[in-house]
Amino acid sequence: MPHELKPIKPKRISDQVFDQLRELIFRGEFKAGEKILTERELAEAFGVSRTSVRDAINKLVVMGLLDQKQGQGTFVRLPESSEKSVLATMVESQDASITDLLEVRMGLECNAAALAASRAVEKDFQFMEKSIEEMQKEVKSGRLGNEADASFHMAIAYATNNPLQVFIMKNFYDFLFTGIKVNLEGLYKVPGNIVTILNQHQAIYQAIREHNPEAAHGAMKLHINFVYHFFGGRVGD
Amino acid sequence: MPHELKPIKPKRISDQVFDQLRELIFRGEFKAGEKILTERELAEAFGVSRTSVRDAINKLVVMGLLDQKQGQGTFVRLPESSEKSVLATMVESQDASITDLLEVRMGLECNAAALAASRAVEKDFQFMEKSIEEMQKEVKSGRLGNEADASFHMAIAYATNNPLQVFIMKNFYDFLFTGIKVNLEGLYKVPGNIVTILNQHQAIYQAIREHNPEAAHGAMKLHINFVYHFFGGRVGD
DNA sequence: CGATATTAATGGTATAACCAATTTATGGGT
DNA sequence: ACCCATAAATTGGTTATACCATTAATATCG
Structure with missing residues (x-):
């Protein structure tokens, strides 16, 4: 089998959003402690539903990369608090x-x-x-x-x-x-x-x-x- | 017997669902490898929206306690399959x-x-x-x-x-x-x-x-x- | 009997509307 | 001009409904 077949990875939309957001955080586009775009803005920017954006953000919150506060916004978590014991x-x-x-x-x-x-x-x-x-x-x-x-x-x-x-x-x-x-x-x-x-x-x-x-x-x-x-x-x- | 007063924080409803599901898993009510109730069933059982149930389940999935497969259902992750404890x-x-x-x-x-x-x-x-x-x-x-x-x-x-x-x-x-x-x-x-x-x-x-x-x-x-x-x-x- | 098409079940996505907490703007009263 | 209560706008949290995508079970036809 000479060629590896590259196949389509039927990725969930929320996962694609997740990947992009994570990269933005790692690259420093979203700086530590900073407030990122609102869910509604992100949804429009990505051209997906707010649901998918929320799913992606939730995942990042659980992983400790983001913090979310009602009425305020979503923030990039500070590195020191992210590498906790x-x-x-x-x-x-x-x-x-x-x-x-x-x-x-x-x-x-x-x-x-x-x-x-x-x-x-x-x-x-x-x-x-x-x-x-x-x-x-x-x-x-x-x-x-x-x-x-x-x-x-x-x-x-x-x-x-x-x-x-x-x-x-x-x-x-x-x-x-x-x-x-x-x-x-x-x-x-x-x-x-x-x-x-x-x-x-x-x-x-x-x-x-x-x-x-x-x-x-x-x-x-x-x-x-x-x-x-x-x-x-x-x-x- | 009251050991301590815990802060009364009005918890998100998705977190309340999360707590209950986690308890069911930890206590062994949902046995390892077993298929749990569907999102729609859980939503009705808890008397909340399917969204809240999904948020809770997503959290558990990220934490490695559950596995979710489209078209099949949600399963309790086997300890061995999850990253080693x-x-x-x-x-x-x-x-x-x-x-x-x-x-x-x-x-x-x-x-x-x-x-x-x-x-x-x-x-x-x-x-x-x-x-x-x-x-x-x-x-x-x-x-x-x-x-x-x-x-x-x-x-x-x-x-x-x-x-x-x-x-x-x-x-x-x-x-x-x-x-x-x-x-x-x-x-x-x-x-x-x-x-x-x-x-x-x-x-x-x-x-x-x-x-x-x-x-x-x-x-x-x-x-x-x-x-x-x-x-x-x-x-x- | 077996392969195939159909159906049902289940998670994934999309909208739209509204709730709850927070911040910001507004408008009087001193 | 300043202070402060109040209203409005902002933003994440929740609900409801409909539909899509994938998988498994079922029915159908040759």
């Missing part, structure tokens, strides 16, 4: 809140702390210590210390020696920085909170160091519960 | 084992059981009962009952009323079926195991029904530990 998109599309996230963390991290208590080795302890010290420094110099906070929790994840646990937690903390940093700053900025958090970290670290799973579990529970209450949630027990 | 790639690239997965589930699901115990409503109970009964039937007719097993755990996830919990667990169970089904069959095929698992489910259900978080947590722990030991793991406590 898995969790970020997850949280948005599932309408999850920060307390929802904390509830899942409650299960995830308490268990991780217990596992870490029975498996952590010297290297893991060093990482935890380092994170705690770093957080103390940052606090003294007036900074927030949120990065060191995350490092501490990640150190626990590593100590579980469970790659899946590490992967999932990493996604959680990536999201905490990209998605809801603003909210978290509220937590850190209340003066007493940082000291409290530091003490809680220390308690967790102690329990793990003593290879006491139950204590580690409990200490982590107290810690996350503290944050959870700060955001107005309430834990079941 | 987040977990699948995760487990492969991080070479995580099934015991790693079970360890994470331990934290995730024990916590979920406790949350469910304090929040579950009548509807949730009905789903759990249904899953248990279904599993009993399947076992009697000589089948494995793994789907009903997954449904039971998903029912608990839904009872937490935490969309993130639902999303994550859904990914876990999709993976359990696609990625390591073979291994799981080893578990189900040992004669006594299914009865044991059924009893454990019943115990979990009872605890949740009685709104006893601690008991639910413990019952779930026993359950997952049982599976965990079957695969040669050992839990820290």
Whole structure:
């Protein structure tokens, strides 16, 4: 069969519109943050129905390339918000809140702390210590210390020696920085909170160091519960 | 028991349809590969226009949960046919084992059981009962009952009323079926195991029904530990 | 019986009209 | 001139209806 037959691809109209719009966005014809043509204008420009245009736009919205607001228009999504972590998109599309996230963390991290208590080795302890010290420094110099906070929790994840646990937690903390940093700053900025958090970290670290799973579990529970209450949630027990 | 106040945002009607359809898929009411109701039927059933139904379906198609073919209908996408779940790639690239997965589930699901115990409503109970009964039937007719097993755990996830919990667990169970089904069959095929698992489910259900978080947590722990030991793991406590 | 034409079912497109949220223009009152 | 409530215009969201395009089931004819 010498020649490849090029055949007609019976493409849906909405898909053709989709392709063209996507290209316009990628090429930068529609600049980031900018308002694009209205649905009615696009329909007329392409010579198709508004329905087809809407279908195409919807697809782009779901894919995170466009944002649509009733009464205002359709906007090109900013690049930073488009390459979000898995969790970020997850949280948005599932309408999850920060307390929802904390509830899942409650299960995830308490268990991780217990596992870490029975498996952590010297290297893991060093990482935890380092994170705690770093957080103390940052606090003294007036900074927030949120990065060191995350490092501490990640150190626990590593100590579980469970790659899946590490992967999932990493996604959680990536999201905490990209998605809801603003909210978290509220937590850190209340003066007493940082000291409290530091003490809680220390308690967790102690329990793990003593290879006491139950204590580690409990200490982590107290810690996350503290944050959870700060955001107005309430834990079941 | 009110865990949190969520913003009352007047949702688009297409999104409300989307939520319901997604729930039906996640809960397993629409089984994988199955043809769902037609757009016109759904429109009438929901009492909305076909356009709104189409918008919702389109979103689900883009997300990879549904497949649509002109002239045929709309189908629930098989997990394997969709791009590999987040977990699948995760487990492969991080070479995580099934015991790693079970360890994470331990934290995730024990916590979920406790949350469910304090929040579950009548509807949730009905789903759990249904899953248990279904599993009993399947076992009697000589089948494995793994789907009903997954449904039971998903029912608990839904009872937490935490969309993130639902999303994550859904990914876990999709993976359990696609990625390591073979291994799981080893578990189900040992004669006594299914009865044991059924009893454990019943115990979990009872605890949740009685709104006893601690008991639910413990019952779930026993359950997952049982599976965990079957695969040669050992839990820290 | 088998190949073919017909029909029915289902997703895709097109209009037109109206609703709901938002912005902009308008018009008095100070 | 300024401020602010009100009306009008703009724009995405929804509905309704009709028709097109593709596929599967059915009927028809040789």
